[in-house]
Amino acid sequence: MTTNTIYSAYDSFARVMNEDWGTEDSEAVLPDVEALFLKHLPQQSSILDLCCGTGHLARKLQDKGYQVTGIDGSSELLRYARDNAPQSKFIVDDARYFKLPASFNGVISTNYGLNHITKLEELTWVFQNVYTTLLSNGLFVFDLRLDKFYKKDNWNNSLIGNVQDEYAWALKRIYNPEEKIGNIYITIFELTNNNWKRSDLTWSVKGYDLEEVIFALQTVGFKNINYYNQEDISAHTKEANILYFVCHK
Incomplete structure (x- = not known):
């Protein structure tokens, strides 16, 4: 452990x-x-x-x-x-x-x-x-x-996001029903010192x-x-x- x-x-x-x-x-x-x-x-x-x-x-x-x-x-x-x-x-x-x-x-x-x-x-x-x-x-x-929530079409393979003046983000969700594991893929753009910085991250859910x-x-x-x-x-x-x-x- x-x-x-x-x-x-x-x-x-x-x-x-x-x-x-x-x-x-x-x-x-x-x-x-x-x-x-x-x-x-x-x-x-x-x-x-x-x-x-x-x-x-x-x-x-x-x-x-x-x-x-x-x-x-x-x-x-x-x-x-x-x-x-x-x-x-x-x-x-x-x-x-x-x-x-x-x-x-x-x-x-x-x-x-x-x-x-x-x-x-x-x-x-x-x-x-x-x-x-x-x-x-x-x-x-x-x-x-x-588990049955994540199998729903409005979560699995869905894409959401938002755009603000200083940042924008998009989030895509994919669920594997056999493993009962979902992956959430996130991309963020944030304005810093007049430059846009991109970040990519992944969360997992069960x-x-x-x-x-x-x-x-x-x-x-x-x-x-x-x-x-x-x-x-x-x-x-x-x-x-x-x-x-x-x-x-």
Whole structure:
């Protein structure tokens, strides 16, 4: 097992994630976070935001009076996070290997950060780390895209992007259903000193099955495991492609 943390593939995209995605994504998930997570925690709870990205959700949590610590493997993402949520604490670390004492009432992970853990064994390590860092009766809530989501035509072989005055980016996504691995190919052009600089990077994601995720959670000790359709948490989960998992220590 290695504990080297190398997330430079996320550093180059940090500005785009901060400016194009951060605010919108955090606002989109906040109602579900409040319903599934915050209303079950004591006021002023200590919360760990795992794979916290640029800290937009951490900002919303700190503004509600929670004590927030964020973990992400990208130092550049956390540079933005410290500006966005200055009252929160941020740690550069790998979700697979981080070690913190049992000091959190809740752990949250949103925007499919855990899909970037591409081996079930390593996802189980993440669950174990979370379990260890939770206080007794602590709550763990996270979202995951299932294998069947990535097989959909509007994700697989799709191309998206945006153009701004100082940068432009394009992103192509390809999913291998046999390996259940998706590759996201990103090209960025950024204007620096009146010159356009090009960066190319690749992210990988894993499409998991519901049953293997539940088994991994149970293996490390989580109980009262429930899951909800992300598109509508009151709807039936049978046809859901993206789920929130809600688990208790």
